[in-house]
Amino acid sequence: xxxxxxxxxxxxxxxxxxxxxxxxxxxxxxxxxxxxxxxxxxxxxxxxxxxxxxxxxxxxxxxxxxxxxxxxxxxxxxxxxxxxxxxxxxxxxxxxxxxxxxxxxxxxxxxxxxxxxxxxxxxxxxxxxxxxxxxxxxxxxxxxxxxxxxxxxxxxxxxxxxxxxxxxxxxxxxxxxxxxxxxxxxxxxxxxxxxxxxxxxxxxxxxxxxxxxxxxxxxxxxxxxxxxxxxxxxxxxxxxxxxxxxxxxxxxxxxxxxxxxxxxxxxxxxxxxxxxxxxxxxxxxxxxxxxxxxxxxxxxxxxxxxxxxxxxxxxxxxxx
Numbered sequence: 001x002x003x004x005x006x007x008x009x010x011x012x013x014x015x016x017x018x019x020x021x022x023x024x025x026x027x028x029x030x031x032x033x034x035x036x037x038x039x040x041x042x043x044x045x046x047x048x049x050x051x052x053x054x055x056x057x058x059x060x061x062x063x064x065x066x067x068x069x070x071x072x073x074x075x076x077x078x079x080x081x082x083x084x085x086x087x088x089x090x091x092x093x094x095x096x097x098x099x100x101x102x103x104x105x106x107x108x109x110x111x112x113x114x115x116x117x118x119x120x121x122x123x124x125x126x127x128x129x130x131x132x133x134x135x136x137x138x139x140x141x142x143x144x145x146x147x148x149x150x151x152x153x154x155x156x157x158x159x160x161x162x163x164x165x166x167x168x169x170x171x172x173x174x175x176x177x178x179x180x181x182x183x184x185x186x187x188x189x190x191x192x193x194x195x196x197x198x199x200x201x202x203x204x205x206x207x208x209x210x211x212x213x214x215x216x217x218x219x220x221x222x223x224x225x226x227x228x229x230x231x232x233x234x235x236x237x238x239x240x241x242x243x244x245x246x247x248x249x250x251x252x253x254x255x256x257x258x259x260x261x262x263x264x265x266x267x268x269x270x271x272x273x274x275x276x277x278x279x280x281x282x283x284x285x286x287x288x289x290x291x292x293x294x295x296x297x298x299x300x301x302x303x304x305x306x307x308x309x310x311x312x313x314x315x316x317x318x319x320x
Contacts, residue, residue, distance in 0.1 A: 001127065001128055001130065001169055001170075001171070002128075002169070002170045002171075002172070002173065002174070002175040002176065003123070003124040003127040003128065003167055003168065003169055003170055003175050003176060004167070004168060004170045004174050004175030004176070005120065005165060005166075005167060005175075005287070005318075006134075006165075006166040006167065006168040007062060007066045007068070007165070007166040008062070008163065008164070008165050008166075008284050008287060008288040008291070009058060009061040009062040009065055009066075009163070009164050009288065010058055010061075010161060010162065010163040010164070010281060010284060010285050010288060011054055011057040011058040011061060011161065011162045011163075011164075012043040012159075012160075012161050012275065013043045013044055013045045013046065013049065013054070013160055013161075014043070014046075015043065015044045015045070015046060016041050016042065016043055016044070017041070017042050017044060017149075018040060018041055019033045019034060019039075019040060019156075022149075022155060022156050025149050025150055025155065026149070026150060026151070026152045026155050026156065027152070028152055028156055033156055034273075035251075036250075036251065036252050037156055037157070037250045037251055037252065038250055038251025038252070038254075038270060038272055038273060039156065039157070039159075039250070039251075039272055039273060039275075039276045039277075040273050040274060041159075041273070041274050041275070041276070042144075042158065042159030042160075042275065042276035043159050043160055043161060043275060043276075044144040044159070044160050045142045045144060045145070045160045049142075050084045051078075051080050051082050051083060051084055051090055051140045051141070051142055051162075052084045052090050052093040052094050052097060054140045054142070054160070054161075054162035055078055055080075055090065055094045055097075055138045055140045055162050055164075056094055056097040056098060057162065058138060058140065058162035058163055058164040059094065059098055059136060059138055059164040060098065061164065062136070062164035062165075062166060063098075066166070068166060070098065070099065070100055070101075071101055072133070072134050073100055073101075073104060073134050073135070073136045073166075074103075074104060074105065074126075074131075074132035074133055074134055074135065075104065075105040075106070075123060075126055075132050075134075075135040075136070076091050076094060076095050076098075076100060076104055076105070076106040076107075076135075076136050076137075076138070077091065077106075077107060077108070077109055077119050077122060077123055077135065077136070077137045077138070078090045078091040078094055078106075078107075078108050078109070078137075078138045078140060079108070079109040079110075079111055079115040079116070079118070079119045079137065079138065079139045079140070079280050080108060080109075080110070080139075080140045080141050080280075081110055081111070081112050081141055081193075081279070081309070082140075082141050082142045082143070082145065082146070083108060083110075086197075089106070089107055089108045090108050090140075091106040091107050091108050092106050094106070094138065100136075105126070105132070109122065111280065111309075111310070111312065112141070112191075112279050112280060112308050112309035112310070112312075113247045113249065113277075113279055113280060113282070113306050113307055113308030113309060114247070114280075114306035114307055114308060114309075114310065114312045114313050114314045115139055115279070115280030115306065116137075116139055116163075116165075116247075116280045116281070116282075116283045116284055116304070116306050117179075117181075117283070117304060117305065117306040117314030117315065117316055118181075118306075118312075118314050119137045119139070119280070120137065120165075120167060120176065120304075120316065121176070121179055121314070121316070123135035123137050123167040124167060124175075124176055127167065127168070127169045133168065133169050134166060134167070134168050134169075135166070135167040135168075136164060136165070136166060136167075137164075137165045137167060138162060138163070138164050138165075139161075139162065139163045139165075139279070139280035139281040139284060140161075140162035140163075140280075140281070141160065141161070141162075141278070141279040141280060141281070142160045143158040143159075143160065143208060143279060144158065144159075144160050146193050146196070146206070146207055146208045147207060147208050148205070148207040148208075151207065151208075153209075153210045153211075153212050154207075154208050154209075154210050156276075157249075157250060157276060157277045158208075158276055158277050158278075158279070159275045159276030159277065159278050160278065161275060161278035161279075161281040161285065162281060163278075163280075163281040163284040163285055163288075165284055173319065174298070174299075174319045174320065175318065175319065176316055176317075176318055177234065177301075177316075177317040177318060177319055178230050178233060178234055178316075178317040179230070179314065179315065179316050179317070180226045180229050180230045180314070180315045181312075181313070181314045181315075182222060182226060182312070182313050182314075183310060183311070183312045183313075184218070184222070184310070184311045184312075185310065185311070186311075187214060187215075187218055187310070187311035188310065188311070189211075190210070190211040190214040190215055190218070190311070191208075191209070191210050191211070191215055191308065191309045191310075191311075192208075192209055192309075193206065193207070193208050193209070194206060194209065215249075215308070216253060216256075218307075218311050219249065219253055219256075219257065219307055219308075220253070220256045220257055220260055222307060222311070222313050223246065223257050223305055223307050223313060223315075224257055224260040224261050226305065226307075226313055226314075226315040227244070227261060227303055227305060227315055228261070229315075230303070230315050230317050231303075231317075234317060236301070236317075238261055238262060238263050238267070240301055241267065241301050241302060241303050242267070242296070242300040242301055242302055242320075243267055243268075243269050243290065243295070243296075243300070243302045243303075244258070244261070244263055244267055244268050244269065244302070244303045244305070245269045245283055245286050245287055245290070245302055245303065245304050245305075246268070246269070246283070246303075246304075246305045246306075246307075247277075247282050247283060247305065247306045247307055247308060248270070248271060248272035248275075248277060248278070248282035248283075248285075248286060249277055249282075249307075249308065250272070250277065251270055251272070254268060254270050255268075255270075269286050269290065271285065271286040271289055272286075279308075280306070282306075283304055283306055287304070296320045297320065298320060299319065299320065300319070300320040301317065301318070301319055301320075302318050302319075302320060303315060303316070303317060303318070304316040304318055
């Protein structure tokens with residue numbers, strides 16, 4: 001029994017900030033933001049819009065657009081680092097909002113930019129264990145509520161979004177072929193929101209802090225190594241892969257990873273101009289857009305790789 005990514009939908013809040021605003025707030029030139037970082041627009045949640053609200057909107061869209069029977073959903077996983085509350089788990093709130101059956105398993109996963117890859121595998125292993133048939137995984141974050149919009153290191157990068165993905169059992173060979181994971185907690189303080197949990201330090205800001213240089217060094221080392229490992233294990237080269245759909249951190253970083261791998265420009269997907277870095281939603285948004293453009297065909301091999309806060313990373317070799 002294998003499992004595959006059955007359907008994807010995503011939700012973007014209506015409020016948008018552009019580079020004119022950021023040029024004014026941070027003093028960063030629009031040309032740099034658009035050409036180097038690769039971002040023009042970011043969607044921001046409203047002040048009274050919660051992560052469970054965004055999760056509900058993405059999931060409801062998935063269910064309605066694809067005529068999914070809500071009774072068929074056996075597991076609900078919400079991946080977020082900005083939950084409604086420390087307790088109860090946001091997944092329980094979303095289960096009620098969606099009116100899913102009470103026998104549905106529901107829990108949160110606290111991961112950032114690697115969250116989609118981890119969530120797919122967690123849900124998939126419930127399926128492979130014959131415990132469930134269908135899982136609804138939701139990626140949802142609101143970094144806008146922990147960002148100082150005068151901070152040049154974080155303000156230009158992040159946007160809010162929620163994505164909903166149906167993971168289902170498959171009797172064919174399509175779906176997840178192989179995975180690779182890694183963690184380096186020694187880099188935890190390079191991307192962190194101090195005072196967001198039980199540890200308090202009045203000498204530190206509660207806004208998101210990022211050491212961009214260290215995050216870049218980590219990413220251009222760990223990600224190519226993870227991808228190379230999974231390709232070697234499956235006796236493949238980069239030329240055998242149709243697309244590399246990586247976490248959309250920023251254009252420059254994706255180009256550097258592409259150079260390290262020796263990947264052709266058309267293989268490396270860069271799709272963040274209109275959304276920014278939406279944390280765990282970047283891969284499903286990019287993947288959904290590829291599907292909608294009919295860019296993927298049965299049998300195509302793709303690499304999905306998420307990486308970031310933690311430091312953590314995860315890579316999937318996937319057959320469409």
